[in-house]
Structures are given as structure tokens and as C-alpha cells.
Amino acid sequence: MIIETLRGLFNRDLNHLKTEISLYTNESDVWYIEKNIANSAGNLCLHLIGNLNTYVGTVFGKTDYIRNRALEFSLKNIPKSELINSIEETIIVVNDALNNLSEEELKKDFPLLVFENKTSTEFMLIHLTTHLTYHLGQVNYHRRLLNL
Template sequence: MMIETLKEIFNRDLKKLKFEIESYQNEDKIWYIEKEIANSAGNLCLHLIGNLNTYIGAQIGNTNYIRNRELEFSNKNVPKSALIIQIEETIQTINNSLNLMNDEDLKKEHSFSVFESKTSKGFLLTHLTTHLAYHLGQINYHRRLLDDKTGNG
């Protein structure tokens, strides 16, 4: 039951991420930063994709995903269409990976140290849902604040 709940939350929020990226009226604004806004929506999107493909895809689903965290924040001007494809692929990876688990697996220790000490798989997956929601909120705010501005910024 809890696995299905986690899948539902990840799917809901990744679909919302896709909606947010698709909703930028000006594609260039996906990569825009201003004053105290240190990360663009595009970089946050890449970061979420990398994060989920690492901790769920590679570590739970045994995909061959190799993360380049630095590139998540330094890569710029990835086309909106490419971001959308990566989000859709991440949704599929999440579903495939979580389909390999059952609720008893959530109590087991995650084999990789993500935090200061090892945690259960359930704790890690719960953390990943809140991490996704946190950055999704930033992206939503970024889009509404910066994409609506007229002119060259």
C-alpha cells in the first residue's frame, strides 16, 4: 500500500514538473536567474531528474544511470522538449523501480549512505518526495515571477 502511495506522489509531482516546464511562455526564461535567485528552473529540473534517477533508478531499480551532479547546475539552454522527454523517462524509471519493491522493503536499510548515516529505504523515498516538492515549488515560483516579465530581463 505504501509503495503505491509513493508512486502516486512521485507521478503527481513529476507530471506537475512537466506542466511547469511546458508552461513557460518564453523558453529562454527557463534558464533565467536574477539577483538572489541562484538556480534557474532548468537547472532545478535537471537536478531533480539526476537525483531521482540516482537514488531510485540506479540504487533501487539497478539502472545504469550515472549522475553528474555538477552538470545539473552548470548545463544551460537544454531545449524545453529535451527536458520534457527526460521528465517522462524519469516517471517511467520511478514506476519500474518501485514496482520491484513491496512494503516490507521500505523497512530495510538502504544500502548506500545518502545522509550522515544509513537510513531505511522508506525514509529515503519519503525524503525524495519532499525534496521533489520543495524544488517543484521553487520552479513554480520562478516561472510565475520571471516568465511573466516583459522585455529582455
């Protein structure tokens, strides 16, 4: 039951992320930062892709993804089409990984220590949905400010 809920949330919000990126009317605005805004929508998108491919794809999907977190925030000017393709690939990775999980596994410790203390897999996956939603909101706000 919870796995289907997680799948629904990840799919909904990753598809919203695709929409947000595609709605930027000026492609260079995806990478725009100013004053106290530290991260562009493009960098937040790369961060979410890296985060989900790491904590869902490699852990449960057994992919060979290797994260370079620093590049998520330093790469610039990647075309919108490439970002959207990466989001679409991430959707597939997340769905495939969730197909490998059972409800019983959700109660077990998450295999990696991410926070100060161990968490359950269920906790970590719920955290990842809220992390996605948090940054999706930032991307949405960023886009609306620039597309006035």
C-alpha cells in the same frame, strides 16, 4: 500500501514539473537567474531528474544511470522539449523501480549512505518525494515571477 502512495506522489509531482516547464512562454526564461536566485528552473529540473534516477533508478531499478551532479547546475539552454522528455523517462524509471520493491524492503536500510546516518529505505523514498516537491515549488514560483 506505502509504495502505491509513493508512486502516486512521484507521478503527481513529476507530471506537475512537466507542466511547469511547458508553461514557460519564453523558452530562455527556463534558464533565467538573477541576483540571489542561484538556480534556474532548467537546472532545478535537471537536478530532480538526476536525483531520482540516482537514488531510485540505479538503486532499485538497476539502471546504468551515472550521475554528474555538477552538470545538473552548470548545463544551460537545453530545449524545453528535451527537459520534458527527460522527465517522462524519469517517470518510467521511478515506476519501474517501485515495481521492484516490496513493503518489507521499505523497512531495510537504504543501500547507500546519503546522510550522516543510515536511514531506512522508506525514509529515503519519503525524503525524495519532499525534495521533489520543494524544488517543484521553486520552479513554480520562478515561472510565475517571469510570466507576469
